Amino acid sequence: MEKQFSFRKVVLYMMIAxxxxxxxYIYFAPYNYALNVVTYYYGSNGGTVYEIQKKLKNWGYYxxxxxxxxxxxTYTAIRKFQSTNGLKVDxxxxxxxxxxxxxxxxxxxxxxxxxxxxxxxxxxxxxxxxNGEARGEPYEGQVAVGAVVLNRTRDSRFxxxxxxxxxxxxxxxxxxxxxxxxxxxxxxVKAATDALNGWDPxxxxxxxxxxxxxxxxWIWSRPLIKIIGKHRFCK
Numbered sequence: 001m002e003k004q005f006s007f008r009k010v011v012l013y014m015m016i017a018x019x020x021x022x023x024x025y026i027y028f029a030p031y032n033y034a035l036n037v038v039t040y041y042y043g044s045n046g047g048t049v050y051e052i053q054k055k056l057k058n059w060g061y062y063x064x065x066x067x068x069x070x071x072x073x074t075y076t077a078i079r080k081f082q083s084t085n086g087l088k089v090d091x092x093x094x095x096x097x098x099x100x101x102x103x104x105x106x107x108x109x110x111x112x113x114x115x116x117x118x119x120x121x122x123x124x125x126x127x128x129x130x131n132g133e134a135r136g137e138p139y140e141g142q143v144a145v146g147a148v149v150l151n152r153t154r155d156s157r158f159x160x161x162x163x164x165x166x167x168x169x170x171x172x173x174x175x176x177x178x179x180x181x182x183x184x185x186x187x188x189v190k191a192a193t194d195a196l197n198g199w200d201p202x203x204x205x206x207x208x209x210x211x212x213x214x215x216x217x218w219i220w221s222r223p224l225i226k227i228i229g230k231h232r233f234c235k
Contacts, residue, residue, distance in 0.1 A: 061080050137231065141229040143195050
């Protein structure tokens with residue numbers, strides 16, 4: 001009888017311990033998540049700050065030294081970058097600003113590629129770019145525009161994330177003129193998904209342009225790969 005009573009006490013204590021553990025886990029989960037969201041601000045230092053400064057300097061936002069120290073010049077450069085790219089202007093580099101800069105600090109995806117994943121955010125952003133740049137183009141041409149964005153993420157001359165490529169200053173007319181925010185057509189979502197799944201009708205292009213509206217003489221110097229609809233896709 002004593003053994004049976006003792007066994008019941010052990011089970012009861014274990015149940016109490018488990019309930020306490022899960023209650024504490026649920027209670028502190030939001031705080032743990034908040035601690036895992038890395039931000040950089042005035043006074044921060046280290047390798048990521050160095051990378052932030054390098055990106056800003058390459059794009060003309062920052063003229064100070066690249067020293068990995070988040071000082072006043074870095075702060076003002078970030079505010080200017082945030083303002084230009086429609087981000088919250090607070091001088092603090094959180095997840096959205098890091099993504100727009102093309103700096104990804106999260107884990108790699110299943111294929112080992114840390115450049116992008118097939119999250120809803122990536123699909124939606126790529127679809128909006130396709131929608132703004134290639135509405136009315138043949139479906140193959142819409143996928144090709146998405147493929148150009150992805151090809152740039154793998155090219156060292158461009159940012160390494162979808163958001164970084166799309167929001168790189170002056171990279172896409174749709175971002176500059178606001179067409180990226182136009183009503184989203186379903187074909188654009190499908191085209192973004194096909195591009196993310198590996199279809200590249202552009203043949204590896206990293207540039208494209210419409211010869212009827214292009215204003216840059218330089219773009220004509222890029223070697224032509226193919227023409228799809230109104231767009232010329234180039235190396």
